[in-house]
Amino acid sequence: MHIQFMCLSRSMHSTRNTLIILLTIIGTASFFRGGGACVPSERAALLAFKKGITSDPAKFLSSWSGWDCCRWRGVVCSNRTGHVLKLHLGNPDPDIDFDTGYSTSYENALSGEISPSLLSLGYLEYLDLSMNYWGGETSPMPLFLGSMKNLRYLNLSGIHFSGSVPPQYGNLSKLQYLDLGNTVESADLTLFRNLPMLQYLGMSQIHLSSIADWPQKLNMIPSTDQSLPHLNLTKLEKLDLSGNDFNHSIASCWFWKATTLKYLKLSSTSLFGQLNDAPENMTSLQVLDLSCFPFTQVVDLEHDGHYYQPDSRENNLYTLQMVGNFKNLCSLQILDLSDSYKSGDLTMLLESLPQCAWGKLRGLHLSCNNFTGTLPNLIEHFTSLRTLELNDNKLSGRIPPGIGKCTRLSTLHIYNNHLNGSVPTEIGVLAYLTSLDVSNNQLSGVITEEHFKGLTGLRTLDLSYNNNLRVIVEGGWLPPFRLEYGVFASCQIGPLFPAWLRQQLSISHLDFSSTGMKDKIPEWFWSTVSQATYLDISDNELTGSLPAHLDDMAFTRLNLSSNHLTGPVPPFPRNIKTLDISSNSFSGILPLSEAPELSILLMFSNQISGRIPESMCNMTLIDLDLSSNILEGEIPQCFANLELGFLLLSNNSLTGMFPTVLGNNTRLKMLDLSWNQFFGQLPTWIGERKCLSFLRLGHNMFSGNIPLEIGYLTSLQFLDLSSNNLSGVIPQHLANLSGMTTLTADQRGIFGYHTTNRWGNKVLDVIDEDQFDELLLIIIKGQQLKYGKGLDYFVSIDLSDNSLSGEIPIDITSLDALINLNLSSNHLRGKIPNKIGAMKSLESLDLSKNKLSGEIPSSLSNLTSLSYMNLSYNNLTGRIPSGRQLDTLNADNPSLMYIGNNGLCGPPLQKKCSGNGSFIHGNGTSYYRNELEPLSFYLGLVVGVVVGLWMVFCALLFKKTWRIAYFRLFDKFYDTVYLSIVLKWASLTRNASVE
Secondary structure, eight states: OHHHHHHHHHHHHHHHHHHHHHHHHHHHHHHHHSTTOOOHHHHHHHHHHHHTEEEOTTOTTTTOOSSOGGGSTTEEEOTTTOOEEEEEOSOSSOOBOTTTOSBSOOTTOOEEOOOGGGGGOTTOOEEEOTTSBSSOTTSBOOGGGGGOTTOSEEEOTTOOOBSBOOGGGGGOTTOSEEEOTTTOSBOOGGGGGGOTTOOEEEOTTSOGGGSTTHHHHHTTSTTSOSOGGGOOOSSOOEEEOTTOBOOSTTTTTGGGGOTTOSEEEOTTOBOSSOOTTGGGGOTTOOEEEOTTOOTTOEEOTTTTTOEEOOOHHHHHHHHHHHHHTTTTOTTOOEEEOTTOOSSOBHHHHHHHSOGGGTTTOOEEEOOSSOOBSBOOGGGGGOTTOSEEEOOSSOOEEOOOGGGGGOTTOOEEEOOSSEEEEOOOGGGGGOTTOOEEEOOSSEEEEEEOGGGTTTOTTOOEEEOOSOTEEEEOOOTTOOOSOOOSEEEOTTSBOOSSOOGGGGGOTTOSEEEOTTSOOOSBOOHHHHHHTTTOSEEEOOSSOOEEOOOTTGGGSOOSEEEOOSSEEEEEOOOOOTTOSEEEOOSSEEEEEOOOOOOTTOOEEEOOSSEEEEOOOGGGGGSOOSEEEOOSSEEEEOOOGGGGGOOOSEEEOOSSEEEEESOGGGGGOSOOOEEEOOSSEEEEEOOGGGGGOTTOOEEEOOSSEEEEEOOGGGGGOTTOOEEEOOSSEEEEEOOGGGGGOGGGSHHHHHHSOTTOSOOOOTTSSOOOSSOOGGGOOOOEEEEETTEEEEESGGGGGOOEEEOOSSEEESBOOGGGGGOTTOOEEEOOSSOOBSOOOGGGGGOTTOOEEEOOSSOOEEEOOGGGGGOTTOOEEEOOSSEEEEEOOOOTTGGGTTTTOGGGGTTTOTEEESTTSSOOBOTTSSBOSGGGHHHHHHHHHHHHHHHHHHHHHHHHHHHHHHHHHHOHHHHHHHHHHHHHHHHHHHHHHHHHHHHHHHHHHHO
């Protein structure tokens, strides 16, 4: 018994160990093969895919490490088997084009190749690779994707492959969702006949019109019958055909027969003929996108099928007729007609929408049209609206109080219109409102706490550029919302700094520019906005200083310009991209900062001293403006590593020769080194800077000749070399400055083709005029004038106050866009070019203080834009030409324009001319007498004073009795004055002691 027990015990112990081992094995297998854990072979496939990625700027695949691939970003596995079912690898943050809906920038996109290792994901049902850069437009669509037969969802939109869709994709028989939008130029639609389950087909931007008989081929999809005019698309629910141009009547109407469609997108699509009653049978339709749809461009079926443009009356009638055909769309929830109309009345449009859908519509997108009229109160019947976009129209009148009955409204955008009057307090009851934008209107009145009392979910608020709108709340008011985006530019907020901002700890974008604040920035403010990425409080009268820990803040764009801020400038925020602290009173030296992404730095008009630190070379500067400070020393050599577009260092005390560090900069567009102490000769390589539009080197100590290579600067529109020590002749090559001709200047402007502005997302090769905030002092028309954004089309040459000699180049008159030409105060000889009248844009001409001779060209009278001219102090002769414009110049004293030219005659001078144009002698002597009279008067005065003093001196010197009498008289006068002063002082002293 005991033995049996022992045996049984041993047997049970052995069995237990075996079970433990089996359970361990099963558990391990379960870990690797089930329970939602990653399958090793599929993990290896994903890692192989990752190896094919050459760029991942958004660090999307940074989590792709470790054993369990089911925890990786973008990977979804089966909870039961662990097999990878879904891959979400679309661009995480694409820059979407408003019109096409696809990415226009690959800044955050994955780059590389799509690895065939994905074939190992045999259970994959969902694959999204959209809006990335998979090899570029020269790479074809990968063939192997056609072998992944379990796919139900495939999104390749916005990738830009070459060629067409491979026929292998027709093997994906389980596909329900296929988006090929903006992927290839064309597609063989016969491949879709093997896709019986297809419910969504995206083919936008594929140019189906280039495919012969494509409607018939599309009809071969099993869900359709074979009779195109009577299509019965029994399963298709979503269809995207945006960005196509259908030039066939069948191609333009087949989808209207798809009565099962719930989603139809025809954005940027041109159809053949008018729509008429086409949509009325699509009773299942819930989403209809006709944005960028050319309602105003229809095909004239009676005139060879060519496009014609209806007039505004026809267009309005057709628009209302078209919308009236929506009468049976009672299921409609989202209607997008944005950017589709060139005219129309909003009230009539809303009344034409199906009344059975008024209470169901959740999204109404009518932006970017030319709708006129008012926002009617009937909007109160659209009680289910979540989104109402009426921005960028021509609406006028008031915001109706009935808007408060749209209680589910979350987005209300009515900016960029002509709305006026006050903002109704009924907006304050919209508890679901998250985004309110009424900017760029003509709204007035007062915004109070009542307008915000129920807006607990408000995250975006834009009241900007309603100049007569005031925000007045109690000092202790606690707002019910937590803003993330707040813009109040050009509203009246001040004079006190708004205390309610203290609770807005979630703010990421804040603009309080030009709001009339005249207060000190409170210390709590910097803590409140420490996590904001955008801050603009410019153009106020704020005082105070910057916090020492500014570099720890999250700003990427910071504008504090045009205030009264003082103190030192702390190190810049580490993530800053655009920084503007210009027009303040900051002092001290430039900080040593680690801001590698800083591209625009504006610090002009402060009191910053010291040298330019080399740490700036570690930034990605494109626009640097340090002008009007107290900087000294030389430009750092490491500036050679920067790709500057704008460099403005004027009005400092910088020294050195012309900066050779700019020799490698091919993108330089604007260079201003004026009013410094630079010296030496101008380099010949300056002519290689082909992008240079603005070159200002005046008021320095440059010497030598003007390099003829300057004539190679075909983009140059502003040249200022005034007040230097330049010598030699004016180069003939200046006539090659094609940027100063009418054709080129009208097309471009100093700031170049407009791309973006300082406060946009990205700065490319050139910078928009809106970025140019500084006022430059330009000497024109005999005075200093301030130019800011108006400098864009200001075309000028100023070579004044040098030692230039020779003649004025004749071919310089070909620069017919030139507005200002100043060659004064040189040693120029010869004649004024006869063709100077061809410079039709000339407004200011100054050739004074030279040695020019000959007659004044009569062609000057052709300069109808001329408002200032100075030809004084030359050797000009002959009759002064007349003309309607010339006779109006310098109306107070027109002769000053010609003074110092003794050989000139005729009006406005008093010197008369003979028949041959020379001045008349004889009677003309009275003119000389008039000119000599002032000189004779002053000469006689000086001689009289000198002679009188000498007569008195000689009389005292040689007549002893006179001399004694004179000095006695002087002594008596001295004694009298001295005695009166002593007596007066004694009297004052006595009175003071008595008191």
